[in-house]
Amino acid sequence: MGGQYRITGDKYPRMRRPRRHGRLVVLVVASVAVLGGAGWGTLQLIDVFTGGDESASATGAGAACTTEASPAAAxxxxPEPGTITVNVLNATTRGGLAQKTADELKKRGFRIGEVANATEEYDKKVKGTGVLLGPATALDTSLPVLGAQLPGAEHRTDAARKGNEVDLIIGDGFRSLTKKADADRALAALAAPEPTPATKKNC
Structure with missing residues (x-):
């Protein structure tokens, strides 16, 4: 070829394909975006069907919390009513209450001691149903058993008192002893308390 297009020398221009770095980068970014979107969508579906338990995720265990009920008390x-001696004392102005109450307690198995009017310390001074009085050792033994016969009565102890006898001091609010069936149920509940509500959590 002649003229200004004449080729001289022994080197020839090499023809190369244009590089496509830009297109490759775009494809890689697009692939990463697609995979990321698919993964996010999968996680959202899992949260929908499992409730998205954040507490389980936070602990890394993935297990639901469980509760344990406190064991029942022993x-x-x-004591049996037949081992309890009760003094029945009337602190009201109504006559005959002490003897009538003593007779009913005797039918329920209690041993009856003194039946009389209340001492000056309590006479006409008990406004409620009554007062159950005994030595300190009776607080968790004889007094609760006697108290099942007269709900609402005040329980008191005297540290200086000797012996095992307890007093039932009848007050102005007294009408009668509770029904025997109700008293028996109360005694059964005292002897075998039910389990307390669940309080402990295991996560």
Whole structure:
């Protein structure tokens, strides 16, 4: 070829394909975006069907929390009514209450001691149903058993008092002893308390 297009020398221009770095980068970015979107969508679906338990994720265990009920208290060894001597004292102005109440307690198995009017310390001074009075050792033994016969009565102890006898001091609010069936149920509940509500959580 002649003229200004004449080729001289022994080197020839090499023809190369244009590089496509830009297109390759675009493809890589697009692939990463697609995979990321698919993964996010999968996680959202899992949260929908599992409720998205954040507490389980936070602990890394993935297990639901469980609760344990507190064990029932051991049965109490309460004394039998036949081992309890009760003094029935009337602190009201109504006559005959002490003897009538003593007779009913005797039918329910209690041993009856003194039946009389209340001492000056309590006479006409008990406004409620009554007062159950005994030595300190009776607080968790004889008094609860006697108290099942007269709900609402005040329980008191005297540290200086000797012996095992307890007093039932009848007050102005007294009408009668509770029904025997109700008293028996109350005694059964005292002897075998039910389990307390669940309080402990295991996560």
């Amino acid at each position: 049965p109490k060894a309460l």
